[in-house]
Amino acid sequence: MSGLHRGSVAIVGLAESQLGLCAPGTQPIDLMAQATLRALDDCGLKMTEIDGIFSSTTQMRFTTLALTEYLGITAKYQDNTQIGGSSFMSHIGHAMMAIEHGLCEVALIVYGSTQKSVSRAVASPREFDPYETPYQPFLPPTAYAMAAARHMHQYGTTREQLAQVAVAARQWALLNPVAWEKKPLTVEEVLSSRMVSHPLTIRDCCLVTDGGGAIILTSAERAKTLAKKPVYVLGVGESLSHTRITSMPDLTVTAASRSGPAAFHMAGVRQGDINVAMLYDAFTINTILFLEDLGFCPKGEGGRFIEQGFIAPGGSLAVNTNGGGLSYCHPGMYGLFLLIEAARQIRGECGARQVANCEVALAHGNGGVLSSQATVILGASCD
DSSP: OTTOOTTSEEEEEEEEOOOBSOOTTOOHHHHHHHHHHHHHHHHTOOGGGOOEEEEOOSSOSSHHHHHHHHHTOOOSEEEOOOBTBTHHHHHHHHHHHHHHTTSOSEEEEEEEEOHHHHOHHHHSOOOOOTTTGGGOOOTTHHHHHHHHHHHHHHHOOOHHHHHHHHHHHHHHHTTOTTOSOOSOOOHHHHHHSOEEETTEEGGGBOOOOBEEEEEEEEEHHHHTTSSSOOEEEEEEEEEEOOSSGGGOSOTTOOTHHHHHHHHHHHHTOOGGGOSEEEEOOSBHHHHHHHHHHTTSSOTTOHHHHHHTTTTSTTSSSEEOTTOHHHHTOOOSOOHHHHHHHHHHHHHTOOGGGOOTTOOEEEEEEEETTTTEEEEEEEESOOO
């Protein structure tokens, strides 16, 4: 995003709400409030100091209105941008602009979903599409299966390579005490599990959980006075491609090929500088596509990159260190959790899964059916 200044704002507070399956009667806004209170405790700020609020969810129409009432916040600035799971990366850029231009001083980005409790169909209702609905696609898996099948046809990617994405995510999840999945996973188990939409089995698909999260940002100057180590926003980029999968220009190339370069350019870093890459893994094909489109490997080489063990614990590129949407949590829209983990890694707070000397982390969000892409690069220093 042009006009923004590298490192002008920092993440100072972050937290998840309760994850997994919530108590009966819990509403998305309850999870947002819980995550907000935990994030405030994390940084030492008070609720009354939040004057910018950014949120998006599929379960509420007027999210920021409801939150200002529920939390008792008088917001000078609000943003309810909804572009799917990448909304929260977009919110980072918008919050950055608002803080730089004095529209707010302390920005809250927050999300909550009870998708597991109320069912996917209720939490994320599908709109009627006159071009696709008559063919009865099972969305979103059918859309991602189309991308996977095309990638396999065009580049020789195998089902085993897709499965290894899920296995690597599970290996990371086993190091995360709050991850939903607690059992080891093998390639054979992924391949033999229930087929959802060929070539994707149930283990190629993200979890369905409840959960919420919050991050708090302020100016780099103020961040230095707060409780925790600041995590600076070095670069942001976003790009929209299409709404329906049948309008995607190329099923093997996402708009990450545009959002990524923009974020790298602003941050002044290269792929080799990234210590942790948090990639929105709603389906196993996502990780392959984003590794390619963000420049970590050449187009068509994502499957072979993963096959060599590069993204698993001990590999050359730490990817989805919390276990990802495949094994950690996935409450409807997952993008905010990528930012939380990326910031935690830079703070050095990840325990058994901590990546040594993590100075620069990338969080990449995806929305819709590979429709919206947004990339954020975070750093331990703004120098």
